[in-house]
Amino acid sequence: MKSMQLSSAQLDEFKAEGALPIQGLIPADILAGWQSQMRAACTDGVDLGDPDTWPVGRYAPEGGWPELGPNLYDVDNLQSIVEQLGGDAFAPSHPAGQPWTRQVPMTRVILPSAPGSEWVAPVDGHLDGYATGWGGGFMAFFAVLLWDVSSAKGGGTAYWPRSHLANQRYFLEHPEQFDGSYLFTEPVRSGGHRALLDRDPSVGEVVCMTGRAGDAMLFHGLTTHVGSTNAAGSQQPRVAQFARYSHREMRQQAPMVMFPDKDGTPWSPPAHTADDPAPATGFLPLDHQGRKLKRYDVPQNLWQYWSPLLGGSDATT
Numbered sequence: 120m121k122s123m124q125l126s127s128a129q130l131d132e133f134k135a136e137g138a139l140p141i142q143g144l145i146p147a148d149i150l151a152g153w154q155s156q157m158r159a160a161c162t163d164g165v166d167l168g169d170p171d172t173w174p175v176g177r178y179a180p181e182g183g184w185p186e187l188g189p190n191l192y193d194v195d196n197l198q199s200i201v202e203q204l205g206g207d208a209f210a211p212s213h214p215a216g217q218p219w220t221r222q223v224p225m226t227r228v229i230l231p232s233a234p235g236s237e238w239v240a241p242v243d244g245h246l247d248g249y250a251t252g253w254g255g256g257f258m259a260f261f262a263v264l265l266w267d268v269s270s271a272k273g274g275g276t277a278y279w280p281r282s283h284l285a286n287q288r289y290f291l292e293h294p295e296q297f298d299g300s301y302l303f304t305e306p307v308r309s310g311g312h313r314a315l316l317d318r319d320p321s322v323g324e325v326v327c328m329t330g331r332a333g334d335a336m337l338f339h340g341l342t343t344h345v346g347s348t349n350a351a352g353s354q355q356p357r358v359a360q361f362a363r364y365s366h367r368e369m370r371q372q373a374p375m376v377m378f379p380d381k382d383g384t385p386w387s388p389p390a391h392t393a394d395d396p397a398p399a400t401g402f403l404p405l406d407h408q409g410r411k412l413k414r415y416d417v418p419q420n421l422w423q424y425w426s427p428l429l430g431g432s433d434a435t436t
């Protein structure tokens with residue numbers, strides 16, 4: 120069977136919204152295998168098919184979830200879509216601070232909240248790719264459902280439609296903060312990522328992902344998102360895997376950027392308290408040559424480093 124491709128209408132929707140639902144990304148046999156591996160991995164009497172055995176909220180067995188086989192990054196449909204999006208320039212992101220080996224896809228299970236608690240929509244989110252200050256070069260991610268999530272209160276990934284454009288506009292105004300220093304700079308430092316969205320009326324209200332097992336949501340790397348709670352009384356576990364993609368060439372520029380003195384000192388976030396407004400440290404000086412690397416480029420054309428199908432001109436390395 121031919122691998123999945125996105126239609127031009129889907130690509131247009133993704134470009135406009137920063138998020139795109141993709142139905143049936145995962146073939147039935149792979150999905151069934153993952154579901155049985157997930158069931159078998161549960162400990163402490165938890166049975167993913169029996170709500171009576173569920174603890175409240177985020178759940179992982181002792182020692183964490185195993186790497187599921189086959190690896191999500193090896194699923195043909197996913198590879199085919201990623202190739203469409205980025206030519207061969209996109210590659211699975213790697214664990215921060217280590218030589219490039221693709222990360223194990225993150226598995227996250229969110230079980231219902233405590234009985235009686237009220238479901239509240241998320242008020243703020245984040246951008247991926249800045250976990251240790253290794254900002255830049257992060258392109259896209261997929262949230263893949265392993266169980267149905269029929270309700271918007273079912274713990275699906277929450278996102279703000281069109282936030283990728285609002286965030287791009289902010290970084291076009293402040294390109295020097297694209298390295299991650301925006302996290303330590305007003306208005307984000309006090310107001311969170313939300314502060315960048317509130318000033319842009321084109322950003323939509325938060326949406327919580329729903330879908331059938333095997334469906335996915337593709338997100339632009341600049342889409343503000345966050346986990347949401349699975350409402351009390353829900354009978355569906357939110358079970359998802361995440362595949363994250365960076366731009367190969369930009370990601371390989373990491374050591375040059377984060378260790379400018381080549382002394383091996385890793386980046387660490389600055390200590391800051393309410394009465395210590397010290398500026399962020401650990402980022403490159405503004406006049407450092409490293410800032411000229413593609414990794415820190417904030418192009419006017421948001422799709423410049425994507426495939427020509429999306430309007431890119433420089434996807435391949």
Ligand SMILES: O=C(O)CCC(=O)C(=O)O
Pocket residue numbers: 225227247262274275276277344345346347359361
């Ligand atoms: O669990 C979720 O739906 C959200 C995950 C998330 O925010 C992330 O992977 O960055």
